[in-house]
Amino acid sequence: MNFDTLHIALSASTLFFIILSTIFLVKYLKSGKKYKKQIDKVKKNLEKEIAYLQKEIERQNFLINQLKNKNTPTKNTLKASKNIASPQNNDNADTKVKPVDNQRFEDKNKKLWELSLALHKEKEKIDRVKKEIEFRHNEVTKSITYAQRIQKALLPGEETFKDCRYEHFIFWSPRDIVSGDFYWLKQIGDYTAIVVADCTGHGVPGAFMSVLGISFLNDIFGRDKIYPAKEVLEKMRLMMKNSFHYNGNTKKFKSSDGIDMALAIINNKTLELDFSGANNPLYIIRNNELIILKATRNPIGNYPFEKPFESEQINLQKGDRLYMFSDGFIDQFGGKKGRKFLKKNFQRLLLHIAKEDLPMEEEKDILSIALHEWIGKKYKQVDDILVLGMKI
Numbered sequence: 001m002n003f004d005t006l007h008i009a010l011s012a013s014t015l016f017f018i019i020l021s022t023i024f025l026v027k028y029l030k031s032g033k034k035y036k037k038q039i040d041k042v043k044k045n046l047e048k049e050i051a052y053l054q055k056e057i058e059r060q061n062f063l064i065n066q067l068k069n070k071n072t073p074t075k076n077t078l079k080a081s082k083n084i085a086s087p088q089n090n091d092n093a094d095t096k097v098k099p100v101d102n103q104r105f106e107d108k109n110k111k112l113w114e115l116s117l118a119l120h121k122e123k124e125k126i127d128r129v130k131k132e133i134e135f136r137h138n139e140v141t142k143s144i145t146y147a148q149r150i151q152k153a154l155l156p157g158e159e160t161f162k163d164c165r166y167e168h169f170i171f172w173s174p175r176d177i178v179s180g181d182f183y184w185l186k187q188i189g190d191y192t193a194i195v196v197a198d199c200t201g202h203g204v205p206g207a208f209m210s211v212l213g214i215s216f217l218n219d220i221f222g223r224d225k226i227y228p229a230k231e232v233l234e235k236m237r238l239m240m241k242n243s244f245h246y247n248g249n250t251k252k253f254k255s256s257d258g259i260d261m262a263l264a265i266i267n268n269k270t271l272e273l274d275f276s277g278a279n280n281p282l283y284i285i286r287n288n289e290l291i292i293l294k295a296t297r298n299p300i301g302n303y304p305f306e307k308p309f310e311s312e313q314i315n316l317q318k319g320d321r322l323y324m325f326s327d328g329f330i331d332q333f334g335g336k337k338g339r340k341f342l343k344k345n346f347q348r349l350l351l352h353i354a355k356e357d358l359p360m361e362e363e364k365d366i367l368s369i370a371l372h373e374w375i376g377k378k379y380k381q382v383d384d385i386l387v388l389g390m391k392i
Contacts, residue, residue: 154211155182166266167360171367198326199213216240220232230310260278262278271392275293276311277296278309281295288354322390326385326386
């Protein structure tokens with residue numbers, strides 16, 4: 001390496017270290033200014049506190065002297081009271097503290113002290129109530145969370161759906177920890193029975209009703225016997241009435257207490273579908289066209305205008321997509337104007353998704369994204385949401 005090359009290298013290294021040192025120095029000065037401002041701020045606050053405490057000490061000393069000397073105050077005490085009582089004092093003013101004024105001051109101090117004590121006790125009471133509410137809230141939340149585990153255990157698990165020969169998805173979104181919406185599936189010989197239900201209410205009351213509905217279905221299909229779909233709904237209605245001890249007295253059983261349900265029974269060999277619905281329909285999308293199997297306008301439960309459940313049969317084709325759902329998605333508020341999603345928009349969304357011929361799990365993801373975009377940050381979920389899709 002010749003002298004010029006060495007000189008250039010040393011110059012470059014020196015320049016680099018100078019730049020680096022300058023950067024660190026600038027950062028250090030900036031941080032120093034920042035900390036200096038913080039220190040000055042703390043210093044000012046301390047000076048204010050010290051000045052206040054000094055004035056308070058002087059005032060208390062003056063009051064103590066006045067209480068000790070019930071007679072006429074001396075010139076020194078008058079001067080002190082003048083300086084304390086009036087910071088912007090007038091030297092020519094004649095300041096005197098009369099015994100009556102002392103008594104009034106003592107009475108005011110006593111009232112202020114009593115008020116302060118009462119406020120302190122009230123604050124302690126509020127703090128105790130707050131802690132008690134928080135404790136009870138945590139205990140209730142723990143109980144409901146455990147109830148969620150029980151509810152999930154009652155719903156069909158992955159093993160049950162593995163036996164199902166049809167590609168499917170389940171979009172289940174409870175509004176609260178537990179849900180009033182539930183789904184149910186069972187393989188019985190050559191048949192597949194699928195249920196999507198929406199119980200009265202949501203949260204804990206809806207969850208209790210869902211447990212009741214699942215137990216009814218397990219009881220009806222417990223002997224691995226297939227019944228017509230409308231007969232299953234009639235059996236459930238009778239069991240519901242018996243469970244609520246309904247004996248003709250409508251006061252004991254509200255018309256709103258019940259379950260809306262869609263029940264589909266598929267013959268896996270012939271692909272014949274037997275459907276019956278209690279307020280909830282079933283959608284079939286075939287060749288980009290929507291087929292609606294209508295439900296009977298009755299819930300499963302007591303109803304003033306009760307009528308028998310009806311059923312529809314249809315022969316399915318390969319490629320058909322079946323959709324069963326609760327009303328949570330349709331009734332969800334959102335958008336720019338805060339309106340419900342509505343049935344027509346839900347139908348258009350399903351047709352648009354089915355047209356893409358995507359795997360069923362991807363359809364679920366699209367539904368989830370569409371729902372969250374509709375709700376946005378301004379609105380909250382108002383009801384439990386459940387959509388079950390199945391491809392033949």
